[in-house]
Amino acid sequence: MKKFFVLLFLLAFCVSAQEAGNDSSVVKIEPKNLLLTIVSWPFVYIVQPAVEILIYPFIPPLIYISRENLIDKGGNLITFGENKQIMFYPLVNAKMGSSANIGFAYWHSEIFLDNDNIFFSPHLYINADWDATLRYKKKKIYEGPFYLGLNANLRADGDNSFRDTEGIIYYFADSTITLSTYGGFDFAKNWDLEFGVTFDFYRFDLPNIDYDIIEGEHVPKRGFYRNYEAYPLTLSLLHNSLDVPYAATRGRKFSISYSYVPVSRYDGTYGHNYHVVESRLVNYSLLGGRSYAMTVAESNANRERLKNLSFAEAIEILNPINIKEEILDRRVLITQIKARYMLEENEGKAPFTAMSRLGGNFPLRAYEDGYFTAPLVAGISAEYRWPIDRFADALIFNEYGIYGENFNELSTSKIRNSYGFGFRIRTPKLFITRFALAFHGLQGISLILTTRAEYE
Numbered sequence: 001m002k003k004f005f006v007l008l009f010l011l012a013f014c015v016s017a018q019e020a021g022n023d024s025s026v027v028k029i030e031p032k033n034l035l036l037t038i039v040s041w042p043f044v045y046i047v048q049p050a051v052e053i054l055i056y057p058f059i060p061p062l063i064y065i066s067r068e069n070l071i072d073k074g075g076n077l078i079t080f081g082e083n084k085q086i087m088f089y090p091l092v093n094a095k096m097g098s099s100a101n102i103g104f105a106y107w108h109s110e111i112f113l114d115n116d117n118i119f120f121s122p123h124l125y126i127n128a129d130w131d132a133t134l135r136y137k138k139k140k141i142y143e144g145p146f147y148l149g150l151n152a153n154l155r156a157d158g159d160n161s162f163r164d165t166e167g168i169i170y171y172f173a174d175s176t177i178t179l180s181t182y183g184g185f186d187f188a189k190n191w192d193l194e195f196g197v198t199f200d201f202y203r204f205d206l207p208n209i210d211y212d213i214i215e216g217e218h219v220p221k222r223g224f225y226r227n228y229e230a231y232p233l234t235l236s237l238l239h240n241s242l243d244v245p246y247a248a249t250r251g252r253k254f255s256i257s258y259s260y261v262p263v264s265r266y267d268g269t270y271g272h273n274y275h276v277v278e279s280r281l282v283n284y285s286l287l288g289g290r291s292y293a294m295t296v297a298e299s300n301a302n303r304e305r306l307k308n309l310s311f312a313e314a315i316e317i318l319n320p321i322n323i324k325e326e327i328l329d330r331r332v333l334i335t336q337i338k339a340r341y342m343l344e345e346n347e348g349k350a351p352f353t354a355m356s357r358l359g360g361n362f363p364l365r366a367y368e369d370g371y372f373t374a375p376l377v378a379g380i381s382a383e384y385r386w387p388i389d390r391f392a393d394a395l396i397f398n399e400y401g402i403y404g405e406n407f408n409e410l411s412t413s414k415i416r417n418s419y420g421f422g423f424r425i426r427t428p429k430l431f432i433t434r435f436a437l438a439f440h441g442l443q444g445i446s447l448i449l450t451t452r453a454e455y456e
Contacts, residue, residue: 047396048394048396052388055423058423058435062423071391071432074432075427086109088104090104091105092450093449096446100126101124101125102123104122105121106119113138114140115139118135119136129155129157132154133153134151134153135150135152136150137150144185145185148183149183151182152178152180154178155175158207160172160173162224162352162373163370164373170224172204172207172225173208174203176204180197180198181197182194183196190239190241191237191238193235193237194236194238195235196232198231198232200230200231202228202229204225205225222351222352223267223272223352226266228265228351229263230261230353231262232261232276233262234259236255237256240253242284244429245428245431246426247393247426249286250286252282253280253282253455254279254282256278258277259275261273261274261354263351273350274354276341278341280336281336281338282455283336285332285334286331287332331384331385332385333384334384335382336363336380336382337379337380338362338379339377340376341375341376342354342375342376355375357369357371357377358401358416361454361455363401364379364440365397365399365420365446366418366440367418367440374403374405375405376403376406377401379401379402380400381397381398382398384396391426391427392424394422395421395422397419397420400416400417400418401417402416417441418438419438419439420438422434431453432451433449434449435449436448
C-alpha cells in the first residue's frame with residue numbers, strides 16, 4: 001500500500017510539468033501521455049475504489065445527511081441577522097490525550113464598519129485547560145486596497161509540552177498572551193504585501209500535573225520554565241487564487257515571509273534574538289474534463305447507488321467502465337511544499353519557542369503538532385480527492401517531512417512519512433468536519449476528527 005502512496009508524488013510532478021506549458025488548470029488525461037497514465041493507473045483502478053470500500057461504514061450517515069438536506073438546514077440554523085452576517089457554530093476536535101477539545105466559533109461581518117469582520121473562538125480541553133482566539137479585520141479602507149487586522153490569543157494550559165532536537169519531552173504550564181496587529185494592501189490581482197507586529201508575553205512555569213521534570217544542570221537554557229517577551233516584526237508576500245475557499249478545484253496559495261524577533265532578557269542574559277524565513281506553496285489541480293462539484297441530480301443518483309450497495313456491487317466499482325465514467329473525469333490533486341528556517345544571532349541562545357516544528361498539519365498528520373523540532377523543517381504533501389456526495393469528499397494523502405539543524409546537516413535519517421485516507425464534509429465557503437486515519441510506518445496510527453480544515 002505504501003508504494004502506491006509514493007506514486008502519488010510522481011503523479012503530482014507529472015501534473016505540474018503538464019501545467020507548466022498550459023495556463024488552464026483543467027487537466028485531461030490523454031492516452032498519449034504514457035507516463036501520467038502509468039503513474040495514475042494504481043490510484044484510478046485500485047486505491048480509490050479500495051478507499052471507497054474502506055469508508056463504506058460511514059456512507060449511510062453521509063447519505064442521510066445529504067438526503068435530508070441537513071447541510072443547508074444546519075447552515076440556516078447557525079446563521080443569523082437580516083443579511084446573514086452572523087454565524088455561530090460548535091467546534092469539536094477529537095484527538096488522543098489531553099489535546100482533545102470542544103468549543104464554538106462566532107463570526108460577524110460588518111459589525112462596526114463596512115467590509116469588516118470579527119471572529120471569536122474559545123476551546124475547552126478534556127483536562128479543563130482552555131484557550132481563546134479573537135480576530136478582527138477591516139478591508140477596503142477608504143474604499144482602497146488597504147486592510148488592517150488585530151489578533152489576540154490567550155492560553156491556560158497546565159500540561160503543554162515541547163520535544164527538543166534529541167527527542168526529550170519537557171512539560172510546562174503555559175499562560176502565554178499574544179497580541180498582534182498587521183496591515184497590508186493588494187498591489188496586484190490576488191497578490192498582497194503585508195507587515196505585522198506581534199507582542200508575545202510568554203509565561204512558562206512547572207506543570208500542574210505529576211510529570212517527571214528534569215531539574216538542576218540538566219534543565220535547558222532556552223527559556224524553559226521562564227517568563228520573557230518576544231516582539232516579532234514580519235514582512236510577508238501573499239498570493240491566493242483559489243476558486244472557492246473549502247472546495248477548491250484550481251488555483252494556488254503562496255506565501256513567503258521574513259521575521260526579525262527581538263527577545264527580552266531571561267536567565268540573567270540578553271542575546272536571544274533570532275530570524276525566521278518561512279514559505280508555503282499549495283496547488284490545486286482539477287483532473288479530468290467534468291466539473292468537480294456534483295449537481296443535485298448526480299448527488300441523488302450517487303446516494304441511491306451507495307445506499308443499497310452490497311459487497312458484490314462494491315467489487316463492481318472496480319469495473320473499468322465505471323471507473324472511466326465516475327472517476328477519471330472528476331478528481332482533484334492538492335500538493336503542498338512548506339519550509340521554515342530559524343537562524344539565531346547567538347548560537348544556542350534562541351528560546352525554545354523559536355524552533356521550527358514538524359507534525360500535524362505541517363504536514364505529517366500521523367504525528368502530533370510539533371512532534372519533531374529543529375531550526376530547519378520542511379515538508380511536501382499530496383492529497384487526492386474525489387466527491388462521493390454533493391458536500392462530501394473521499395481522500396487519500398501522503399506526506400514527507402525532514403528536520404535538521406541547518407541545510408548542511410539534513411540527512412535521510414531525519415525523513416519522516418505519513419499517509420492515510422478519510423473523508424471531509426464541506427460547502428464551498430464553510431468547512432464542517434473531516435475524518436481520517438493516518439499512519440506512519442507500521443508502528444503508529446492516528447485517528448483524526450476535527451473541524452479544522454487541511455492546509456490552513
